[in-house]
Amino acid sequence: MKYDFLIVGQGISGTVLGLLLKQYNKSFLIIDKNDLITSSKVAAGLMHPMSFKRCVLNWEGDRFYDYSCQFYKSCNTLFSKDVFKELKLTRLFSSYEEQNNWFSKAFVKPYNTILSPTEEELPNLLNEFGNGSLLKSAKLDVKKFLREAKNLFNSTKTFKEKAFVLEDLSYVKNEFHYENNQFKHLVMCQGTSLNIFNYLPLIPNKGELLTICSKSLPKHIVSKGVFAMPLSNNQYTVGATYNHRDENHNITKESKDKLLANLSKIIPIENIKVINQTYGFRPTTLDRKPFLGEHPIIKNAFIFNGMGSKSVLMTPLLGKQLLDHILYGKKISDLVDIKRYENYFTEHEKEIYHKLVT
Numbered sequence: 001m002k003y004d005f006l007i008v009g010q011g012i013s014g015t016v017l018g019l020l021l022k023q024y025n026k027s028f029l030i031i032d033k034n035d036l037i038t039s040s041k042v043a044a045g046l047m048h049p050m051s052f053k054r055c056v057l058n059w060e061g062d063r064f065y066d067y068s069c070q071f072y073k074s075c076n077t078l079f080s081k082d083v084f085k086e087l088k089l090t091r092l093f094s095s096y097e098e099q100n101n102w103f104s105k106a107f108v109k110p111y112n113t114i115l116s117p118t119e120e121e122l123p124n125l126l127n128e129f130g131n132g133s134l135l136k137s138a139k140l141d142v143k144k145f146l147r148e149a150k151n152l153f154n155s156t157k158t159f160k161e162k163a164f165v166l167e168d169l170s171y172v173k174n175e176f177h178y179e180n181n182q183f184k185h186l187v188m189c190q191g192t193s194l195n196i197f198n199y200l201p202l203i204p205n206k207g208e209l210l211t212i213c214s215k216s217l218p219k220h221i222v223s224k225g226v227f228a229m230p231l232s233n234n235q236y237t238v239g240a241t242y243n244h245r246d247e248n249h250n251i252t253k254e255s256k257d258k259l260l261a262n263l264s265k266i267i268p269i270e271n272i273k274v275i276n277q278t279y280g281f282r283p284t285t286l287d288r289k290p291f292l293g294e295h296p297i298i299k300n301a302f303i304f305n306g307m308g309s310k311s312v313l314m315t316p317l318l319g320k321q322l323l324d325h326i327l328y329g330k331k332i333s334d335l336v337d338i339k340r341y342e343n344y345f346t347e348h349e350k351e352i353y354h355k356l357v358t
């Protein structure tokens with residue numbers, strides 16, 4: 001069969017691209033080897049446009065948020081299931097300085113549409129320095145999103161559960177041949193494995209999360225050092241840790257202790273019960289900006305990766321940006337275009353890939 005796109009990986013990145021391609025009316029096939037533990041399968045699914053440390057908007061945060069909200073709401077309709085909802089997030093301040101910073105910004109553009117200037121009564125929580133809420137925050141049930149999308153892709157025969165093997169790919173006249181199928185474009189969305197893009201500086205960043213049971217936490221998200229996000233039946237996701245040094249595939253006592261110590265600054269933890277602990281590796285990058293763009297040698301081979309800890313927020317609009325580039329020649333923002341790492345592509349690699357395409 002002939003397709004417009006071959007997508008490798010059905011994490012958040014590959015899934016969003018597939019769903020966008022459906023909107024663009026382009027044919028595609030997604031291949032995923034169904035790894036048990038992937039970054040997307042463990043992700044908490046939190047989405048908001050702020051960086052709390054300095055109380056500033058993330059890069060393009062407001063634009064990403066508005067586009068993503070609209071995109072995921074359309075997924076609720078498409079799946080006839082609620083995978084996404086807007087959900088209040090209350091930030092408990094750690095100092096008077098943080099409190100001042102928040103309230104001085106809350107009345108000024110662009111923050112007046114993002115930071116609520118009113119405080120909440122939160123009787124069960126440790127609220128020494130007060131609190132503020134976000135007007136833009138949401139939760140994507142990532143596992144359900146991936147499952148529903150996979151069902152949809154399966155029903156339209158656009159998904160294969162299989163490992164992608166580079167040696168089985170051939171390249172003829174700028175097109176790709178793989179298992180008796182022909183593709184105009186290839187997009188690699190393999191998370192922490194980069195395959196033909198392995199010259200790019202990707203830094204796997206291990207994160208761990210707890211699932212806890214608590215009767216004291218509110219039915220919305222709270223954040224202070226860690227976040228606690230409601231699931232159902234008084235259960236909450238508490239996270240997350242960040243560690244780019246630990247490459248071991250396991251959960252650790254250090255992370256559990258750290259998460260509980262931070263949670264104890266939000267509620268007394270004597271009565272909470274830890275139900276589960278998970279880990280995953282975020283695909284983060286040297287300059288903390290995603291990887292979008294075309295391979296330096298293999299024409300029509302692209303990458304969509306490096307979403308770090310903000311994939312729910314960023315993938316829909318960046319996915320659109322990549323597809324608009326591939327299909328209509330629109331420019332990719334210099335900040336995310338992998339051309340910024342051209343000098344990481346060595347002469348040796350040039351030789352290897354030149355051989356591959358000729």
Ligand SMILES: Cc1cc2nc3c(=O)[nH]c(=O)nc-3n(C[C@H](O)[C@H](O)[C@H](O)COP(=O)(O)OP(=O)(O)OC[C@H]3O[C@@H](n4cnc5c(N)ncnc54)[C@H](O)[C@@H]3O)c2cc1C
Nearest residue numbers: 009011012013033040043044045046164191207280311312
């Ligand atoms: C603990 C933790 C909490 C997080 N919480 C949040 C959060 O609240 N909000 C947020 O926005 N982000 C969060 N993140 C970050 C987010 O999970 C990642 O940015 C995102 O999942 C990356 O998605 P991806 O599709 O690029 O990669 P992945 O999720 O890694 O997906 C890659 C896919 O490629 C497949 N694959 C790889 N190699 C092959 C091959 N050879 N053949 C076929 N298939 C292959 C894998 O099976 C996998 O399905 C969190 C991350 C962690 C670790």
